[in-house]
Amino acid sequence: xxxxxxxxxxxxxxxxxxxxxxxxxxxxxxxxxxxxxxxxxxxxxxxxxxxxxxxxxxxxxxxxxxxxxxxxxxxxxxxxxxxxxxxxxxxxxxxxxxxxxxxxxxxxxxxxxxxxxxxxx
Amino acid sequence: xxxxxxxxxxxxxxxxxxxxxxxxxxxxxxxxxxxxxxxxxxxxxxxxxxxxxxxxxxxxxxxxxxxxxxxxxxxxxxxxxxxxxxxxxxxxxxxxxxxxxxxxxxxx
Numbered sequence: 001x002x003x004x005x006x007x008x009x010x011x012x013x014x015x016x017x018x019x020x021x022x023x024x025x026x027x028x029x030x031x032x033x034x035x036x037x038x039x040x041x042x043x044x045x046x047x048x049x050x051x052x053x054x055x056x057x058x059x060x061x062x063x064x065x066x067x068x069x070x071x072x073x074x075x076x077x078x079x080x081x082x083x084x085x086x087x088x089x090x091x092x093x094x095x096x097x098x099x100x101x102x103x104x105x106x107x108x109x110x111x112x113x114x115x116x117x118x119x120x121x
Numbered sequence: 122x123x124x125x126x127x128x129x130x131x132x133x134x135x136x137x138x139x140x141x142x143x144x145x146x147x148x149x150x151x152x153x154x155x156x157x158x159x160x161x162x163x164x165x166x167x168x169x170x171x172x173x174x175x176x177x178x179x180x181x182x183x184x185x186x187x188x189x190x191x192x193x194x195x196x197x198x199x200x201x202x203x204x205x206x207x208x209x210x211x212x213x214x215x216x217x218x219x220x221x222x223x224x225x226x227x228x229x
Binding site for chain 1: 166171176216
C-alpha cells in the first residue's frame with residue numbers, strides 16, 4: 001500500500017526558505033519509472049504543479065518558479081525534500097506530495113494529505 | 122508551457138443529472154490527459170488517466186474522452202458524493218505538468 005505524508009512548518013516569514021519533507025512508503029524511489037512530485041494549492045484556488053523527481057534523479061521544475069525551487073531525494077529514508085526560497089505571502093497554500101505512475105500516463109495516483117503553509121510576518 | 126482551459130468554471134446540477142466538463146489544451150497533448158476530483162479539505166483523487174482509462178475503484182458513471190486538444194469528463198448520473206471540484210491535468214510535456222483552473226460542481 002502506497003502512502004505519502006508531508007511535514008514541515010505551518011508558518012513561514014516572508015523572505016525565508018521553506019523546507020518540506022515528503023515521507024513515503026509502499027514503493028522505492030530508485031527505479032526509472034518511479035516519480036514523486038509536489039503540487040500546491042492556494043486557498044480557494046486551483047492546483048499548481050511545482051516539481052517532480054525521478055528515481056534516476058532527473059528533476060523537472062515549474063518554469064515560473066524554477067529559480068526558487070529545489071527537489072532532492074533520500075532513497076534510504078524514503079523521503080523527498082522540497083525547498084522554496086524567498087517565500088512570499090502569495091506562496092500561502094496547501095502543499096501536496098504525490099506518487100506519479102508512469103504506467104498510468106504519468107498521472108498522480110497517490111497523494112499525501114497535504115500541509116498548509118502560511119506565509120506571514 | 123501548455124495551457125489547460127476548463128469549462129465551465131462552475132456548474133449547478135441535481136442528483137441524477139448527466140454532466141459534462143470540458144478541458145482544452147493550447148496544443149496537442151495526444152491522450153496525456155488526467156482528471157482528478159477534489160472535495161473540500163481533501164487531497165485530489167485520480168479518476169481518469171490517459172484521457173479515457175478509469176482508475177481502479179472509480180465508479181463507472183465517470184467517463185473520459187478526447188485526444189489532441191479537446192477532452193471531456195462525463196458523469197452519467199450524478200450522485201450526492203460527486204459534488205466536488207474537478208481538475209484536468211496534462212502530462213504530455215514532461216517538463217511541466219499543468220492543471221486546468223478547475224470546475225466546481227455544485228448542488229442546484
